[in-house]
Amino acid sequence: MDLAGVIAIEMVYSVAMLVLISAGLAVVFGMMRVINLAHGEFMMMGGYATIVSVHAGINIYIAMLIVAPLVVGIIGLIVERLVIRYLYGRLIDTMLATWGLSLFFIGAATMIFGNTTTGISPPISGFALGDFQVNGYNLFIVLVAAVILIAMFAALSLTRFGLIARGTMQRPDMASALGYDPDRIYMLTFFAGSALSGLAGGILAPLVGLVPTTGATYIAKAFITVISGGASVIAGLASAATLFGLISQSFTFLFSPVVGEVALLVAAVVLLRLLPQGITGRFFRGGM
């Protein structure tokens, strides 16, 4: 019984992890058709922002939930103004340019922080579930992932800005005719996406030792989750994360973590072969 509980928690946790690491990318890709390959590095910078501010004596929750998203959001804003805005509508070129940015940020972080592992300890201690020890911080991550999904849904469907943003993504010319500047909307959406990446990076900072190349471990998974999710931002993200999270965690339990990772990748290849438009290209069409 305890084992079943632990397995259930681990399953939910691995789904939540995928939601967390893919959310920023999903917003930018789903809303703007821009694939930001520097997403992993945005998360890495969120992590460094958190660690630096914790060392400077700021409360860890403020560092994770406020400082990291703000810092990375602002970096994202600069990147959008300098690079991305010239490349809208050119999918392949944006991928290449952001890949360049990703290498640039890795290099810059290596110069500033050195090629060494830094880290902070998780602020929530573990607790016992029967004979098993459960990491309390994992539950916090599940909570944050759920909040992110709900907040994204609320922001897009309930607020005025969400409405304008969705309208602009569908028909920029019409939005512009109605007096909303698409350029500004794109800028703000990219800011929001970057801030989400920063938030993810900040929250994961206590879990993993941070090195400048940390981002590479996330980008592939995030990329796969978002692409497999398909056109709808939230439904796609949630369904793809659930599917891949369950698959990889099941194989991790049955065999080993490496088999789990490989199973995730194989599942993605098979899924895309069967559903070339992603999950929401076939199911939940027209959702958000």
Add this chain to the structure above:
Amino acid sequence: MVAASELRSALTVLVIAAILFIVAPAVIETYTLTVLIIYGMLALSLGLIWGFGGILCFGQAAFFGLGAYTYAISAINIGESTVPFVLGIAVPAAFAFILGAMLFYGRLSDVYLGVITLVVTLIFFKFMNSTAGPEYVIGNARLGGFNGIPGFQTLNVPGDPGSYIYDVDYYWFCVVAILIVYALVRWLLASPFGRIAVAIRENETRVELMGYDVRIRKTVLFSIGGGIAGLSGTLFANWAEIVTPGMFSLAQSAEIIIWCIVGGLGTLVGPVIGAMALAYLKFLLGQQSLVDNMMLLGLILTLSVLFLPRGIVPSLGTLLARAMPKRRRKRQHHRRPRRDAEESRGEVLDG
């Protein structure tokens, strides 16, 4: 007439390249030059399938690494280099054929193609990294996990395992190899197969309506690219005398794409020049520690996407053509892939 001018321009490039390769050892060590040539060949493989076939493969490193591993494993088991050398080309080509068939017969669009090739590379990378244990053995060869496979039989004169081809001889071997590959690829592109490949890049639907089977043609082209990448992997294994999972890494895949972009898509010389120049730049930067060289490579990629979207060689070609309006420029300068077309196909995602 077309064939004659095509032949002339190919011969000109070959002669100029041969002269440069003969002069180059006076300036740069042959050991470094050898690896530059190998990278050049690797870039050529992507330049062929991306620039002429319109297939953006994010995982060309998979075939590069697969070629190297195939060579290393079979060289340990066989102890003579001729058969492993052939396998080092054939296995990646066969693998690319199977993968390509899966992708193109599924009619996946560009973005998904990119994702899947990237994922396949990652699977190799993860798997090879996890094979440190003694249970991962193929014949006599231990896969060695993160440490890779050292100490295999390197290239020897066919039939005589004792006489190795190394150092300066190996440099000439690689020079001849890249010239042959270049000539073969030029021939391929001048053939009906190559012309239809370019037509598919320009407008897939139209070619299909004319009755050509686009799927098998793309698959074969992809497989040829895989074979060339495998050859360069085999050559790399012989140069480095060790193969490691790093050959499958994302950074390696990124670099190949950077070489093609910077050098110029839609030409064959462009990617080779891009690869050799950037790899040499990286080598020079590696000798100083003031600026991280990854940062500079990233900057180069981003800036060239923004300001030099056609790459160095085509841009130079245009400049030259403008400076000397009378002279007819080489045909290949006019062959530029329509990247816009790729993007409009990416829009299918919206569905």
